[in-house]
Amino acid sequence: MAAVIFDYCLTISQEVQLIWGKKWGIIRITSTLTRYATLMGTAMTTYVTDRSKYTSCATFDNVSYSSHLISIIAAEGLLIYRTFAFWHQNKKLLVWLLVLAAFSILGAVGVSRIVGIFHPIDSPGPHSTGCAFGSGKGSAIQYGFLIIYELVLMILTIYKRFNFYKGARTRLVTTLYRDGMIYMACITMTSFANILIALVVPGNYTNILDAPQLVIHGVLASRILFNLRRESYQYDSAVIDGSLPLADICRTPGGHSIVFVNTNPGTVEV
Template sequence: MNDYFPDSVGFQTVAYTAVASIAVLLFDFIITFDSEVRWTWGREWGITRIIFIVSRYLPFVGLAMTVYYSVGSTHGGIPNHGTSTDVYDGVRWLGIAASELLLVLRTYVVWGCDKRFLILTLTFTTVVSVVVLVISDVSASESGDSTGVFEGGRNSSIVYGLLMLVELVLMALTLYKRCKSFRLEGSPLVITLYRDGVVYILCITLVSMANCISIILLPPSYTGLLAGPQLVTHSVLASRILFNLRAMSDLQNTVADELTSLGVVSQPIAFQTPPCTDHTELCDFTNC
């Protein structure tokens, strides 16, 4: 006989948070839809565009699943709990991983598209992602299999700690490169690369930290309390990085063309952007 009684208040609170997150994500989608049409529609499909689509739209699926599982936990539990939580973790972390990849590619551009840097960072993030999935699966199994409800163990805080580690490493790499590249400080595109990267990392680090604290201090039924805000933060900021880069690149190209046509300069201005930005599809945020 199962003597477990789910914390209805906790699961309902998680559901409310997820619904609010959906509203925020939908609002951001509406106000940035024109930017998406302008900067992504009608362009050739490539690695960066695929990653963007995943990070942009998959969070809607993850948030809807959060609402469904939270509500289901207050009405007899989740059917096929093991399979359901595996699918949920896969969807949720795939969306976050896609956003992380956009940040990795942005850092790759900052580092002059050094392939050795790309290999090292991708290897590091891949290892962390695998560890995250393993810990998530073990934590969900240990906490939920016997009860059939949507909750995880205290080990879930390690997952968000690992996310913080990735973000802090990328921020350190960005700041280091910024300090070594003062000569590029006049380039609007490079300024956008550094600014967006640092702001993104600070915001997502704060959300990850809040997740760690809430999982440690609150009851197990609140494990997914900030899962929604985590997905929203990744998706919203990753989209803005892409849109801002494309806008700045378009502005620079327009100014260069106008100066050239007016005879102010005899050839297009270089603007001191990373040399691979316009020639490598993998790191080309402006033409993917």
């Protein structure tokens, strides 16, 4: 909770400059959900950790779980947007990633519920209110699907970097590649740690890294968007109001790069 509040204070000026006041498109909605669903989910997790004072946790747990799910999905949406931009807004790739994301979500929720039937959370003690802070072994399935999807995004980023942008030296391309690799690696390692915890520790303790997972997802995905828009602003201020028109970088036979930057509607400067 301290980490997400500290990061929010550090980046609120970037959010105001790059997000606020813009049209409510897909990117602004997704970034807003990522930021504030992360705050909400972390706050609810922090508040409800002490279960001794509750007699029923069903409603609170449903709202908390929903905020966590929305935050994770929105953060993945920002990562998809980054990959989409890195691939020159390839619409076929975007459709493929969205379909894969839908199957991953359905698979994670469905399989984890089935696993939860056969491996339920440990029974609460005799003095417990029945509000168990855990999700059982099924959570490992959810994080497994998440890791697979993150690896797909990483592979696509690496392939495009060395297949198309090999000779590129622009800050925009460097930022896209650096942020994608470092941040997604951090998210993947956190997910892997959650899988180990889910498989090893008792069921009532499987959510011990639940809040850190949420915070890392939300914070890093938001920073990817902020860095991307800040760097792209140097090329064309119009990208702040719409999806990123990543500069077309073409390799010449001699190995040089030609960057086409659209500075005015209907014109092209080399």
